[in-house]
Amino acid sequence: MKISIIGATGYTGEELLRLLAGHPDAEIVHITSESQTGAAIQTVYPHLRGFYDKKLESLRELEAMADSDVAFIALPHGHAMEAGKQLSRMGVKVIDLGADYRFRDPAVYEQWYRVPHTYRDAQAVYGLTELYRAQVKEASIVGNPGCFTTASILALAPLVKFRLIELDTMIVDAKSGVSGAGRGLNLSSHFTEVFENLKAYNIAGHRHTPEIEQALGEIAGSAVTVSFTPHLIPMARGILSTCYAGIKPGVSAGDIDAAFQALYAGEFFIRLLGRGGYPATKNTRGSNFCDLGWHIDSRTNRVIVVSAIDNLVKGAAGQAVQNMNVMFGLDERAGLTQVPLYP
Structure with a gap:
């Protein structure tokens, strides 16, 4: 190659x-x-x-x-x-x-x-590999997804695909390390601005919002609405996305468990921590893995899904290499089997 x-x-x-x-x-x-x-x-x-x-x-x-x-x-x-x-x-x-x-x-x-x-x-084909693999295989141009979008779409896709949630109730609260802002000099990413600080930004106007809605809408077969709020946290790498949605009447916790298994059971780069799991950014650092865990809040009738990725790998370069492997008929895992860095 x-x-x-x-x-x-x-x-x-x-x-x-x-x-x-x-x-x-x-x-x-x-x-x-x-x-x-x-x-x-x-x-x-x-x-x-x-x-x-x-x-x-x-x-x-x-x-x-x-x-x-x-x-x-x-x-x-x-x-x-x-x-x-x-x-x-x-x-x-x-x-x-x-x-x-x-x-x-x-x-x-x-x-x-x-x-x-x-x-x-x-x-062009949208390159979220696990959800668009067949299209990526035939593509000449791939638009690699954004980092926030990768974490959020993978978290919500099973719930949307199997119609387990109300499609107008999705809320995404996501945190990103500073490398997501790029290498260029910018006051907001200076050490003294970021250190010991946590802030939200671009509330109700972040550019990843329509990208998330596009993918989830295609999966659902109808328009969806997502409220997305990003935050900047004082670390170099990682995204933690906490996603909320209202559960449809009659949907059980077992239905939600089954949806995640049905969509991702055979996916090497999706690691299901299961109901009650707590993904953490350190457990995916330097790797192409996305860790997913979910919780049922019976009091509010919501499902809460947490996803963790490395924004520079599964959220950018790793996913791009994964797409390349699919496009050229290579082993999808080639170049991407690194164990996450720890501690």
């Missing part, structure tokens, strides 16, 4: 390099950075020394990537559309880790991201 990574110096680009270094079928042929063109990647990320000795190229030399089987695009939203269009014309498959190819309706993307969509006929 000849692989290019566009935007290799961000956290998700670096994480792709880390994971692919252990992939038995991966050869990195091009890596790019507009800010550090010409630098050796091991000078940017010294922990990669001994694994890579490649120099960073410019995206202006995109034609050179025609020798690639697949290109990962790890750029901010708005920058993957033209690159994806050119790569597709060269016969290179594309996995975009940004938001440019996540939405079925480009108008929804434009509404929430305030950027014109310039590749409206891309025929």
Whole structure:
């Protein structure tokens, strides 16, 4: 597999390099950075020394990537559309880790991201592998899901699929480590702003909201409404998503247990802690696993599902590699069987 990574110096680009270094079928042929063109990647990320000795190229030399089987695009939203269009014309498959190819309706993307969509006929597939595996297998362009969305959709999908909850009662309360904000300098992610602090942000207006509603609505076969509130917590990695929903009349705790088993029992990267389980971010750190546990609150007639992922792995680079494996008929676990880091 000849692989290019566009935007290799961000956290998700670096994480792709880390994971692919252990992939038995991966050869990195091009890596790019507009800010550090010409630098050796091991000078940017010294922990990669001994694994890579490649120099960073410019995206202006995109034609050179025609020798690639697949290109990962790890750029901010708005920058993957033209690159994806050119790569597709060269016969290179594309996995975009940004938001440019996540939405079925480009108008929804434009509404929430305030950027014109310039590749409206891309025929991209949403890359939440466990739920869209058949479509990913046939895809030429995959829109890799966001980190909050991955944790939240996987938590709620069994309840929605088997119609066990009221579809207008879903609430997602999610916490993310600071790496989710990216590597660029920003006052809100400075150490002194984050340390010993916990805050909510973008209440009732976070861009992952329509992405969550799109996926859950497709699973349900009807429109759904989700109230989503993200929080920033003082740690580098991890997402913990606590999801609430009203249980439909007549639904039992056993029905809810059976739904999770039915949807995920055969999924290697979904670890079911069961009813009463308490997922924790440290138990998924550095891995492509999503841990799920659920609780029944009979007093309020709600089900509460807790999910934990590493935002840079299952929430970004790991899921992208998982999608690549599916697209090319490789072992879906290739390059992704690392045991989570602990403590």
